[in-house]
Structures are given as C-alpha cells and as structure tokens.
Amino acid sequence: MLKLLLFIFFISSLIAQQEVSVFGNQSTPEPKRQITAGEIGKIAPTDEPDYLRDNKEIYQQVELNELKLQTSKTPRSVYVYQTFSINLKADTEQNLNFDLNLTANLDGITWLNPKPNWNEIKKGIYETTLWFEANNTNASIDKLTLTLNRNGAFFQDASIKPKLPLIKNLKFDPNFSFVVADALDVKKIKSSKFDDLSNLITIELETKNGNLNSFAIPKEFKKQGIESIKGDYLSQNGNYFIIADTDVKEIEFSYFNLKSSKFESFKLPVKVEIDDLSTQVNLNPKESEFELYKDISIYALIAIFLLFFIFKRSYYSLVLAIAFGGYTFYDSKPFSDGMLEINSEVRILPTPNSTIFYVSKASQKVKIMSKNDTYTKIILSDKKIGWVKNENIK
Incomplete structure (x- = not known):
C-alpha cells in the first residue's frame, strides 16, 4: 500500500513540472521578427481602394493613343485671292467623346472658317473642310494644331503641316x-x-x-x-x-x-433717283411714278367738283372738293416728325449687320421718311439719311 502511494506521488510531480501556473511568473516571450522588404513584395495586393487617396487616383487612367491628322483634296494650284478648301481628318483612336479645337499658324493667308464644323464619320474619327484665301504667292501654313479636350480638361493634341497648292500671281489691274x-x-x-x-x-x-x-x-x-x-x-x-x-x-x-x-x-x-429731299417720298421709281399719276387724278377730281359747284350750285360737290383738297395738303407734307431716343444706332442700310455711322448722344428731332417691319428711315438734323430700329423712334 505504501509503495502504491509513493508511485502516485511520483507521477503527479512529473506532470506538475510540465504545467505552467496561471498565477505564477510567466516565461519571457521571444522577440518579434522583422519582415524583410523582399517578403513584403511577395504579399498579394488588395483590390480594395485606399480611401485616404485623392478620388482622381482611384479611377482607372485612360491610356493615350496616337492622335493622327491627315489632309486631302488639296487643289494643285490657285490664284492669289482665290478661295480654296482642304479636307482635314482626325483619328483619335479612342472610343470617347471630345471637344475639338483647331488652331493654325499662318503667314500671308486668310483662314475663312476658323471655327469649322466637324463630322464624326466613324467612332473616334472626325472630318472637316477648311477654307482659305492666299494674299500673296509666298503664303504658307506652318502648322495646324488640333487639341482634344474632355470634360473641360486637356486630353491630347497633335499638329500637321499641310501641303498647300501652288499659288499663282495675277496681272496688275487698277480696278x-x-x-x-x-x-x-x-x-x-x-x-x-x-x-x-x-x-x-x-x-x-x-x-x-x-x-x-x-x-x-x-x-x-x-x-x-x-x-x-x-x-x-x-x-x-x-x-x-x-x-x-x-x-x-x-x-x-x-x-x-x-x-x-x-x-x-x-x-x-450713278443715277440719284430723287435729288430734292423735300420731295423724296419714295425711292422706288415705279412707286414714284404711281404717286405722280395719283396726284394728277386727285387734282382733276378737285377741279371737276369745283366746276359742279360753280355751275350746278351743288354743295355736295363743294364738300368733296374741300375733302380732296385737304387730303392733298396732308399728303404733300413729305415727312412726319419723330423723336430719336438717346444712344440710338443709325445704320446705312436696314440690316442687322449694317455699318453704324451715327449714335445719338441725346434725344433729338428727326424726319421720318418710311418704315418697314423692323426699321425706320429717318433724316437727321445734318440732312444725313439712315435707318434705325422702330423701337428707337417715338
């Protein structure tokens, strides 16, 4: 019995030496090992975005392809002051939408349509027609530069030096x-x-x-x-x-x-249709001839009605003669009076883009000659004749 108790005590002692007490002093942990740069490089990258970065760095960047420019349909020769056209094709090699801005370095040549209309003939391929006029035989286009903008920002550009036609001179003519x-x-x-x-x-x-x-x-x-x-x-x-x-x-x-x-x-x-401003009622010769016939007819009617009154004692004829006489007096006044408003633009012709030769600095009296749907023809105080918008005349 004593031997059995000693055996159990011995076995318990061996087990106790292998256990670590939760209440006793713990053993000192091993120092942490540093990961080398080579080991870091072997770690697979995450596919999650870094939210601390700028938003522009998160999205995928579009790879630039070569922007190709090509000219065609250039005439072989032209004269000085002759208009000619050149076709320009731009291949962006991108399946994207762009704003296309074209500039040119010119010498002795006028670019007639500096804001051309572009046609997209295929996705990413654009075409336009450029019109020019050479001012001398040495005219040249150093380069045409096409700039692609996307969402208001620069994307890409390219330049080309187009081949010009042979420019021929003209003989002198003084007129x-x-x-x-x-x-x-x-x-x-x-x-x-x-x-x-x-x-x-x-x-x-x-x-x-x-x-x-x-x-x-x-x-x-x-x-x-x-x-x-x-x-x-x-x-x-x-x-x-x-x-x-x-x-x-x-x-x-x-x-x-x-x-x-x-x-x-x-x-x-140069044949001035009506020389005297005081009788310049209408500048159309056919209508002026009509005015003459109308006046002759009215004067004849007045004379007839007066003769009826004299010989027939017809007061009705007298009333008609007075009425026609009053109309003739009113119609003989060539122009009516008007007031030109301040800052009114007086044009040479009744068209929106006509040359403006006078701007009123203050309200002033004018004579009104005629009027159409948009403009009124007036005579200024210095006898100059021009056209103003109807709303500028009171």
Whole structure:
C-alpha cells in the first residue's frame, strides 16, 4: 500500500513540472521578427481602394493613343485671292467623346472658317473642310494644331503641316476688286442722297465660287463696305455700299474670272433717283411714278367738283372738293416728325449687320421718311439719311 502511494506521488510531480501556473511568473516571450522588404513584395495586393487617396487616383487612367491628322483634296494650284478648301481628318483612336479645337499658324493667308464644323464619320474619327484665301504667292501654313479636350480638361493634341497648292500671281489691274471667282454678277444698283454733299450707292452682288468679304473697289470714297452676305463660298450674295461725293457719276471695278482666265470689268452709272429731299417720298421709281399719276387724278377730281359747284350750285360737290383738297395738303407734307431716343444706332442700310455711322448722344428731332417691319428711315438734323430700329423712334 505504501509503495502504491509513493508511485502516485511520483507521477503527479512529473506532470506538475510540465504545467505552467496561471498565477505564477510567466516565461519571457521571444522577440518579434522583422519582415524583410523582399517578403513584403511577395504579399498579394488588395483590390480594395485606399480611401485616404485623392478620388482622381482611384479611377482607372485612360491610356493615350496616337492622335493622327491627315489632309486631302488639296487643289494643285490657285490664284492669289482665290478661295480654296482642304479636307482635314482626325483619328483619335479612342472610343470617347471630345471637344475639338483647331488652331493654325499662318503667314500671308486668310483662314475663312476658323471655327469649322466637324463630322464624326466613324467612332473616334472626325472630318472637316477648311477654307482659305492666299494674299500673296509666298503664303504658307506652318502648322495646324488640333487639341482634344474632355470634360473641360486637356486630353491630347497633335499638329500637321499641310501641303498647300501652288499659288499663282495675277496681272496688275487698277480696278481689281480683289475677287477671283467663277462668276460675279451685279443684280441691282440703287443710288440716293445721303446728305447734301454725298450720295449712297448700293450694289447688290452675287458670286459663284468666290469670297465677297474680300470685295473692295480701289477708289477713294468717303466710306465703303460689304454687308448682309448670305450663302457659302460656292454661292454668295450681298450688298456693297458706297458713300461718294455727288460729283461721282460712275462706279468702275473688275474681277478675275476663273472660267475665262481673264479680268472682266463693270461700269455702273450713278443715277440719284430723287435729288430734292423735300420731295423724296419714295425711292422706288415705279412707286414714284404711281404717286405722280395719283396726284394728277386727285387734282382733276378737285377741279371737276369745283366746276359742279360753280355751275350746278351743288354743295355736295363743294364738300368733296374741300375733302380732296385737304387730303392733298396732308399728303404733300413729305415727312412726319419723330423723336430719336438717346444712344440710338443709325445704320446705312436696314440690316442687322449694317455699318453704324451715327449714335445719338441725346434725344433729338428727326424726319421720318418710311418704315418697314423692323426699321425706320429717318433724316437727321445734318440732312444725313439712315435707318434705325422702330423701337428707337417715338
């Protein structure tokens, strides 16, 4: 029995030596091992975004592809002042939408449509037509630069130096109006008094394959310019105005005809339709002739009614004669009075883009000659004639 108790005590002692007491002193832990840079590199990256970063760094960046520019359909040769076009194609190689901004470095050449319309012929491929006019034989385009913007920010750009046509010079012509075209026609010419010393001459022009913006008559006039141009460079029409001295009796100019390869000239007579401002009721000659016949008819009726009153003692005829006489007196007053408001713009022609030759500094009295839906024709105190918007006349 004693031997059994000793055996159990021995076994219990061995087990107690292997257990660690939760109440006793714990053994000292081993020091932490540092992870090397090589081991860190082997750790697989997480696919979760780092929310401490800027939002712009979270989204995937679009890889830039090469922006390719190409020109085509350039004519072999042109004359100075002849309009010509070049096709420009841009391949962005991106399936994205862009704002396209084109700039040019030019020398001796005018870019006629600096804000061209782009057509997307395929996804990411754009095309446009550029119109130019060379001012001399040494004209050049150093480069065209296309800038792509996306969401208001710069994305990419590229440049190209286009090949220009051979630019040929023209022989000298003292009346050359700086227009080179397939055709230039004068549709109508109208002359009227502008003031006591000047006439306003308006020439309605039409051109084929030309540029009326370049039209200018090489003579010294008080003022001249082109207005109200409509159409494109294949077909245009517009009004050319001249303010000339009253002693100018003829307008002469020429243009270069591309079909015949020679200059063609115009000599236009200046015939002021109505010379006396006091009787300038209407500047349309057909309507002026009508006014004459109307006046003759009214005077004849007045004479007939007076004869009826004298010989027939018809007071009804007297009343009619007085009524027609009153109308004739009222109608003989050529212009009505009006008040031009302050800061009113007086134009040469009744068109929105017409040249403004006078701006009123204060309210002033004017004579009203005629009126249409938008503009009123007036005579200023210095006898100049112009057009103002209807709302500027009281």
